[in-house]
Amino acid sequence: MSQETKALFIIFGATGDLAHRKLYPALFRLYQKGYLQETFAVVGTARREWSNDYYQEVVLDSIAKMNGSEEEKESFSSHFRYQSHNVKDTEHYHTLRKLADQLDEEYGLEGNRIFYLSMSPSFFGTITSHLKEQSLVTERGFSRVVIEKPFGTDFDSSKELNDEINASFDEDQLYRIDHYLGKEMVQNILALRFSNRLIENSWNKESISNIQITLSEKLGVEERGEYYDKSGALRDMVQNHVLQVVSLLTMNKPEVFDTDTIRQEKMAVLEALKKPVVSFDEKTDFVRGQYAQSTDGKVKAYREEDKVNTETTTETFVAGQIAIHNDTWEGVPLYIRTGKRLAEKTTRVDVVFKETDSSLFNDQPSVLTIHINPEEGFELTVNNKQVGPGMNLEPITLSGLRSDEETEKSPEAYEKLILDVLQGDETHFAHWGEVATSWKYVDQIRKVWDCNTESIPFYPALSMGPEESDQLLAQNGHEWVYKG
Ligand code: BG6
Numbered sequence: 001m002s003q004e005t006k007a008l009f010i011i012f013g014a015t016g017d018l019a020h021r022k023l024y025p026a027l028f029r030l031y032q033k034g035y036l037q038e039t040f041a042v043v044g045t046a047r048r049e050w051s052n053d054y055y056q057e058v059v060l061d062s063i064a065k066m067n068g069s070e071e072e073k074e075s076f077s078s079h080f081r082y083q084s085h086n087v088k089d090t091e092h093y094h095t096l097r098k099l100a101d102q103l104d105e106e107y108g109l110e111g112n113r114i115f116y117l118s119m120s121p122s123f124f125g126t127i128t129s130h131l132k133e134q135s136l137v138t139e140r141g142f143s144r145v146v147i148e149k150p151f152g153t154d155f156d157s158s159k160e161l162n163d164e165i166n167a168s169f170d171e172d173q174l175y176r177i178d179h180y181l182g183k184e185m186v187q188n189i190l191a192l193r194f195s196n197r198l199i200e201n202s203w204n205k206e207s208i209s210n211i212q213i214t215l216s217e218k219l220g221v222e223e224r225g226e227y228y229d230k231s232g233a234l235r236d237m238v239q240n241h242v243l244q245v246v247s248l249l250t251m252n253k254p255e256v257f258d259t260d261t262i263r264q265e266k267m268a269v270l271e272a273l274k275k276p277v278v279s280f281d282e283k284t285d286f287v288r289g290q291y292a293q294s295t296d297g298k299v300k301a302y303r304e305e306d307k308v309n310t311e312t313t314t315e316t317f318v319a320g321q322i323a324i325h326n327d328t329w330e331g332v333p334l335y336i337r338t339g340k341r342l343a344e345k346t347t348r349v350d351v352v353f354k355e356t357d358s359s360l361f362n363d364q365p366s367v368l369t370i371h372i373n374p375e376e377g378f379e380l381t382v383n384n385k386q387v388g389p390g391m392n393l394e395p396i397t398l399s400g401l402r403s404d405e406e407t408e409k410s411p412e413a414y415e416k417l418i419l420d421v422l423q424g425d426e427t428h429f430a431h432w433g434e435v436a437t438s439w440k441y442v443d444q445i446r447k448v449w450d451c452n453t454e455s456i457p458f459y460p461a462l463s464m465g466p467e468e469s470d471q472l473l474a475q476n477g478h479e480w481v482y483k484g
Helices: 017-032 052-062 070-077 090-107 121-133 155-166 184-194 197-202 225-250 259-271 404-409 413-423 432-449 467-474
Strands: 007-012 040-046 080-084 113-117 143-147 174-176 208-216 286-292 317-322 334-339 346-353 367-373 377-385 393-401 458-460
Touching (some): 017 040, 017 413, 052 070, 090 121, 113 121, 155 432, 174 432, 208 225, 225 334
Parallel strands (some): 007 040, 040 080, 113 143, 286 458
Antiparallel strands (some): 317 334, 346 367
16 A cells, blocks of 8 residues: 555635546545545635535535545545635634644644645735744644646746745745646656667757647637636646646756756756747747637637637637757757647647658658657657568558556546645646746747737637648648647
């Protein structure tokens, strides 16, 4: 059985969708695996007046479809308490502290506390300063703060937010969630790169032509129109998930495999990103788009979505080419694209190798594909001699895809990330330096786009984005490997 970890979780935003969909199921899986057993408790807080019983029902509901006996689920949910809480009211923190101390005693938690902030970032500073001032932070055990995105809306606002939080907590107590960093195949990138000499030796500008990162979603904005219309795909996906994947794909080899060294290497490559050229003509490094109705008229346009401005020019699609200014990557474009209402839900990286430099064969570029979601695993497409006379080539794909069963078993990102928080491992969280550098990069694009809010290219829902996305690669003689 796994080593049991002692801790009290205090969740701010316990009545929210994220807690229901992700946190309670993740905690239950950790419970089933033995990481959480008798010595843990959860206090859920939010404005609403809920009883403990009702809260435990909600928790049970969130894990209803998961494997596990009724008895096991009941005993898990008995660790949950609810406390109605106004984040601005000092008195409420006193009440919360009493409850926390009592649970600490009851469950033998040794003063270990995890404060999980799953609500609007505008409250983060208020909450963290109260936690400190009203002594919810204990002297005895660890106190860690988990922060959900979005961490600001640009560099200035994220810096302000960070300063507020830093007034009460140090960087090494902060766990900024980027759930992509908890994905099995995103974590696998470093293993693939640095445990295979074959790959390690060819992971550079001498061998690689270009790298393509696709984070495409089939869903539209669903119920999140209000947030999304202010955010857009650039802030929602590129500043965080896309740039984190870029940094893992291109960072130099860390001398040792520890959090600080990995962070330093990720930072070094993010700082080496060239300033993007952004314009509204074909010389641009970044293009945007917004989904219109699908060609059969069955799927509605973004402008028709709930809580979205009917004349909005917010982008639901971004494609770009990122250039890195260092010895390893000079001249190798990293193409990225992400969008809503695209043809398929797929998250993948296609690494396109250069052709051989001899004229012996009419060879095609080899491609290594890292499938992140929904499939997990690798595929390598190489040239192969066609059976029979002559020396004609055909592509063959070597597949390292996991079976559906294996993929099903692989732990969900939140489960892994919460376990990391429990164990004090910050490797798979976004460090302030990375967040700040990513915002600075994205702000340069935003600044230009915000000068033109009159129009935006459209793409039919369920396509692979506007034609500008294909043109971006075509100008370098490249094309997207994944065509949807
Ligand atoms: C979130 C974005 O961070 O990531 C959402 O806010 C997006 O808009 C989601 O849908 C995508 O995550 P995943 O894991 O489904 O690729």
